[in-house]
Amino acid sequence: xxxxxxxxxxxxxxxxxxxxxxxxxxxxxxxxxxxxxxxxxxxxxxxxxxxxxxxxxxxxxxxxxxxxxxxxxxxxxxxxxxxxxxxxxxxxxxxxxxxxxxxxxxxxxxxxxxxxxxxxxxxxxxxxxxxxxxxxxxxxxxxxxxxxxxxxxxxxxxxxxxxxxxxxxxxxxxxxxxxxxxxxxxxxxxxxxxxxxxxxxxxxxxxxxxx
Amino acid sequence: xxxxxxxxxxxxxxxxxxxxxxxxxxxxxxxxxxxxxxxxxxxxxxxxxxxxxxxxxxxxxxxxxxxxxxxxxxxxxxxxxxxxxxxxxxxxxxxxxxxxxxxxxxxxxxxxxxxxxxxxxxxxxxxxxxxxxxxxxxxxxxxxxxxxxxxxxxxxxxxxxxxxxxxxxxxxxxxxxxxxxxxxxxxxxxxxxxxxxxxxxxxxxxxxxxxxxxxxxxxxxxxxxxxxxxxxxxxxxxxxxxxxxxxxxxxxxxxxxxxxxxxxxxxxxxxxxxxxxxxxxxxxxxxxxxxxxxxxxxxxxxxxxxxxxxxxxxxxxxxxxxxxxxxxxxxxxxxxxxxxxxxxxxxxxxxxxxxxxxxxxxxxxxxxxxxxxxxxxxxxxxxxxxxxxxxxxxxxxxxxxxxxxxxxxxxxxxxxxxxxxxxxxxxxxxxxxxxxxxxxxxxxxxxxxxxxxxxxxxxxxxxxxxxxxxxxxx
Numbered sequence: 001x002x003x004x005x006x007x008x009x010x011x012x013x014x015x016x017x018x019x020x021x022x023x024x025x026x027x028x029x030x031x032x033x034x035x036x037x038x039x040x041x042x043x044x045x046x047x048x049x050x051x052x053x054x055x056x057x058x059x060x061x062x063x064x065x066x067x068x069x070x071x072x073x074x075x076x077x078x079x080x081x082x083x084x085x086x087x088x089x090x091x092x093x094x095x096x097x098x099x100x101x102x103x104x105x106x107x108x109x110x111x112x113x114x115x116x117x118x119x120x121x122x123x124x125x126x127x128x129x130x131x132x133x134x135x136x137x138x139x140x141x142x143x144x145x146x147x148x149x150x151x152x153x154x155x156x157x158x159x160x161x162x163x164x165x166x167x168x169x170x171x172x173x174x175x176x177x178x179x180x181x182x183x184x185x186x187x188x189x190x191x192x193x194x195x196x197x198x199x200x201x202x203x204x205x206x207x208x209x210x211x
Numbered sequence: 212x213x214x215x216x217x218x219x220x221x222x223x224x225x226x227x228x229x230x231x232x233x234x235x236x237x238x239x240x241x242x243x244x245x246x247x248x249x250x251x252x253x254x255x256x257x258x259x260x261x262x263x264x265x266x267x268x269x270x271x272x273x274x275x276x277x278x279x280x281x282x283x284x285x286x287x288x289x290x291x292x293x294x295x296x297x298x299x300x301x302x303x304x305x306x307x308x309x310x311x312x313x314x315x316x317x318x319x320x321x322x323x324x325x326x327x328x329x330x331x332x333x334x335x336x337x338x339x340x341x342x343x344x345x346x347x348x349x350x351x352x353x354x355x356x357x358x359x360x361x362x363x364x365x366x367x368x369x370x371x372x373x374x375x376x377x378x379x380x381x382x383x384x385x386x387x388x389x390x391x392x393x394x395x396x397x398x399x400x401x402x403x404x405x406x407x408x409x410x411x412x413x414x415x416x417x418x419x420x421x422x423x424x425x426x427x428x429x430x431x432x433x434x435x436x437x438x439x440x441x442x443x444x445x446x447x448x449x450x451x452x453x454x455x456x457x458x459x460x461x462x463x464x465x466x467x468x469x470x471x472x473x474x475x476x477x478x479x480x481x482x483x484x485x486x487x488x489x490x491x492x493x494x495x496x497x498x499x500x501x502x503x504x505x506x507x508x509x510x511x512x513x514x515x516x517x518x519x520x521x522x523x524x525x526x527x528x529x530x531x532x533x534x535x536x537x538x539x540x541x542x543x544x545x546x547x548x549x550x551x552x553x554x555x556x557x558x559x560x561x562x563x564x565x566x567x568x569x570x571x572x573x574x575x576x577x578x579x580x581x582x583x584x585x586x587x588x589x590x591x592x593x594x595x596x597x598x599x600x601x602x603x604x605x606x607x608x609x610x611x612x613x614x615x616x617x618x619x620x621x622x623x624x625x626x627x628x629x630x631x632x633x634x635x636x637x638x639x640x641x642x643x644x645x646x647x648x649x650x651x652x653x654x655x656x657x658x659x660x661x662x663x664x665x666x667x668x669x670x671x672x673x674x675x676x677x678x679x680x681x682x683x684x685x
Contacts, residue, residue, distance in 0.1 A: 114401045116381055132370070139363065145355070152362060159370050166376045169386040174325055175369065 005045035009127040012038050012161070013103060016134035019154060020095050025146060029073045032153050036065025039160055046167045060176055061160075069153065073146060090141040102133035124165055132158030212265065214248055214275070214316045217241065222309035226302060234305045235286075235293045241309055242279075242286035245316075249279035253674065263389050264323045269677035271319040273527065274454045276674075277534045278315045280659070281446045284538050284652045285439050291648030292439055295549060304344050311337035311443065318451040324372045324388040327455055331368070331419060334448050335361045341440045342432055353428075353435035360418060360428040368415025368455075371408045375462070378404030390458060397465035405466045412459045413475060419452035422479050422513065423486035426506045430490070433502035434554070438545020441498065445505040445541060446534035453512055453530060457682060460516060464683055469519070476517030477607060483510025484614040492621035497547070498554045500625050501540055504580060507618055508533045514611065515595045516682070522598030523684025527675050529591035532579075532663050536588055538656040539576035543569045546650075547629065550643040556625065561634035566643075568650045570630045572657055577626040579660050581619045587663030 012035060019031035040062030047054050088095060106129035119125060135158055138151025156175065163172040221241030225234050252267055253276045267275065286308070293301050314337060317330035339361075343354045372388065380386040382399040393400070418425040433441045463472045487507035494500040512533070515526025544554075546569035551559045562570035579586035582593070592615065599608035662668075 114381065114403050148359065152359075152366070155363070155366055159366060159373065162370065162373050162377075166373060166380065166386045169325075169376055169380075169388065171325065171373055171376060171386075174329065 005042065006123045008038055008041055008045075009123040009161070012127055012157075013130055016103075016131055016154065017096060017099055019150060020099050020134060020138055021092055023092065025077060025144070026074070028147060028150050029070050029077070032073075032150050033066050033070035035154065035157050036067070036070065037062055039065055039157055042161070042164055043167070043172070046164050057172060057176075060173075064176060065153075065157070065160075073149065077146060087143045087147075088141050089143060095137055095141055099134050099137055102137070103130040106130035106133060119165055124161060128158050128161035128165075130158075131155075131161060134158075212320075214245065214252065215313045215320065217248065218245055218309045218313040218316065222306045222313065225305040225309060228302075231293075231297065231301050234301055235290045238305050238308050239283075239286040239290055242283040242312070245312060246279045246283040249275050249316075254670070263391050264326060265320045266322050267320060268322075268681065269674055270454060270457060270681055273530070273674050273678050274450055275316060275319040277531050278319070278447045278450060279312075281534050281538050281656075282312050282315075282443065284656050285442050285542070287648060288542050288652040289439055291646050292437065292545070294648075295643070296437075299344070299346075303340060307337045307340040308443075311341065311447070315447055315451050318454060322390050324375065324390070324393075324458075327458065328365075328369055328372055331416070331451065331455055332365050334451060335365060335419070338440070338444060338448055341443070342436045344437055344440065345435065350435045353431040357428045357432045360425070364415045364418025364425065366415070367411050367418070371411030371413075371415055371459075374404055374408035374411060375400075375459075378408060390462065393462045394465045397462055398467065400462075400466045402466070402468060405463055405468050406471055409459060409463045409468065409472055410475070413456065413472075413479070416452045416455045416459070417479065417513075420449045420456065420509045420513075421506050422509050423483040423506055426483065426486065426509075429506055430499040430502040433505065433541075434496060434499045438498075438541045438543075438548060441501065441545070442538045442541035445501070446537040449505065449509055450530055450534055453509070456513070457516070461682055469683070473517045473519055476513040477604075478517075480510045480512075480514025480517055481607065481610055481614070483507065484514070484611070484618070488614050488617045488621060491618055491625075494621070494625050495556045496554050497556070497559070497625055497629050498544055500622060501537075501544060504540070504618075504622060505537065507614075508537075508580070511592065511595060514607075515591075515598065518595065518598045518602055518604065518607070520598060520684055521601060522595055523682050524675060524679040525591050525594030525598055527678050527684075528594065528663075528667075529588065531671070531675075532587035532591050532660065535656055535660045535663065536576055536580045536586070539572055539653055539660060540580060542649075542653045542656070543573035543576055546643075546645065546653075547573060551635075556628050558635065559629050560632040561630075563630045565634040566645055568645050569653070572650070572653050574626060574630050575657055576660075577622060579657070579664075581622060582615060585661060585664045587660045589664055590667075 015031050015035050015038070019028050022028050022031065040058050043054055043057050043061070107126045110126040110129060113125065115125060132155055135151050135153070135155025138154055139148055142148050142151060160172060160175050163175050218241055221237060225237050228234055228237065253272045289308070311334060314330050314333040318327060318334065321327040321330055339354055339358050342357055343350055375393070376386040376388050378400045379388070379393060379396075381401050381404065383392065383396045387393065414425065421429040433444065436444065460472055463469065484507050487503040487510065491500060491503045494503065508529070512526050512529055515522040515529060546566060547559060547562050548554045550566050551562070553559055562573070579588055582589045596608055596611060599611060
């Protein structure tokens with residue numbers, strides 16, 4: 001694995017911290033967009049010669065993860081006039097601390113996994129696990145529907161990185177395709193409706209159904 | 212393959228049809244056609260395309276015939292239901308119904324983990340649309356929770372799939388995800404990856420099944436969805452998710468990690484039953500009650516697999532019984548809900564007087580699902596107990612019995628409160644009539660449940676045995 005790939009993965013890890021640490025929804029969405037663009041570069045390092053599939057994958061990843069989805073989220077943010085604070089359940093400092101602990105654990109854990117020799121040196125596995133964990137944190141500690149969606153997207157990005165290790169089996173494409181379906185098609189529609197029905201995107205209002 | 216194409220054509224037809232009135236008939240027509248085709252495939256035996264990717268093995272055929280029967284019952288019921296709700300446009304609803312049928316058939320047919328995953332994902336999308344039929348605040352909240360939790364579950368299942376592919380790359384030299392290759396080469400798969408993959412796939416597909424503690428979407432979704440959607444979720448989608456889990460279990464078992472997997476399944480099974488019991492006692496909302504009953508029965512299914520041996524056959528039998536009985540319960544509950552315009556015990560009493568047929572069926576469904584003779588679930592629930600005793604797991608057996616008893620009492624008090632007593636005077640829903648379309652499908656479903664209790668047709672037995680053998684049971 002060339003060192004450039006590892007530098008990109010480190011950048012990816014840094015954006016995890018940025019997304020979890022920022023108090024502004026707009027910057028969090030920008031962070032997700034940046035992650036999408038970074039992920040788009042990565043396939044170049046797992047496949048050495050330029051095939052049609054590689055080029056298509058790079059273009060699709062950058063377009064979908066880097067432009068379309070963040071664009072839709074930004075549009076949702078603009079259209080519904082919500083305040084731009086993130087409003088977490090858990091404060092920023094504990095979240096960042098957990099994220100750091102998770103990243104460290106991912107590095108340690110990856111060392112103990114039985115990996116193929118080629119994957120042992122690179123950062124692919126620990127970066128993937130750490131990103132997954134950050135996504136989970138974002139998903140569970142945030143109150144607003146939009147910040148939960150950004151958490152979910154980070155989670156999916158972690159899966160994408162792992163999928164790159166299995167480039168031959170077309171799993172990456174499956175991930176990207178369904179990213180599009182779940183992340184946006186449905187959630188976008190529902191977000192619209194939440195807005196219409198509740199005139200707010202706060203999932204805490206979604207608490208009528210309980211025991 | 213035509214089992215998938217036919218409902219897709221139906222979905223397209225339903226979508227293109229300009230008028231709302233004939234649309235439910237299209238759904239019903241395609242449902243009947245699908246059932247005929249599914250019965251033909253089941254009778255034919257192991258068939259499919261010439262590829263390794265799609266084939267109806269015994270497990271797939273079992274799930275196919277169960278889901279197709281349940282769907283047919285629900286589609287016929289829908290004719291009456293959608294006539295009642297004729298103020299709502301039903302284009303999207305009918306399209307999503309048939310799309311759901313196509314994707315469940317794909318789940319049954321898929322012999323490749325990725326195809327299986329894509330099909331499960333598609334059922335999630337279809338059911339989200341179905342859940343949102345009422346388009347009010349409460350159904351929106353339920354849909355949002357369902358989507359959020361379901362998407363995380365499905366993402367974890369994808370991750371588990373990737374882990375398994377990685378294990379295959381290490382052990383077999385290529386990242387194959389075909390069941391046949393994985394089972395054949397299972398001995399070479401590295402144990403650490405198989406175990407990790409199984410945990411993620413169990414959590415992922417377990418979320419779709421609604422195993423505790425991943426069941427939190429269930430009470431909301433089943434509570435707010437129309438009864439017919441509840442029946443399809445509780446009997447159809449969860450059955451598909453269970454099939455996905457069984458496919459993964461088969462690989463894990465072949466890889467020599469069977470003991471590890473079974474222990475996990477027993478724990479999840481008992482935990483689900485205990486959670487369900489805790490929330491069913493004193494439950495004031497009879498649709499949420501059914502949701503917890505579904506959590507309980509998913510627990511029973513994985514518990515049966517976890518016991519191994521005879522428990523596997525019993526769990527597969529219970530899959531059939533559970534799906535059919537859930538059809539009875541949810542559809543009957545839907546009628547009661549419509550007639551009383553409420554699903555809370557405060558407003559609903561005396562259903563036996565107001566709706567003698569639906570309430571009678573609801574009561575019969577309650578006795579069936581809690582394992583009273585002569586209904587089907589009695590046989591399968593008893594077989595699971597026997598399996599626990601045979602494998603000398605007395606504590607598991609005792610816990611199972613205690614939880615079943617608690618659930619019987621808890622569920623009984625709510626169900627009896629619904630059906631007994633005097634109906635309230637100011638029932639606005641006087642206009643509700645128990646027409647043939649709203650009752651006959653439920654009666655058919657109940658008749659099937661009784662049949663499964665007193666006499667299981669030999670072809671179902673053969674199918675069940677073949678499916679159990681695939682999973683290392685007897």
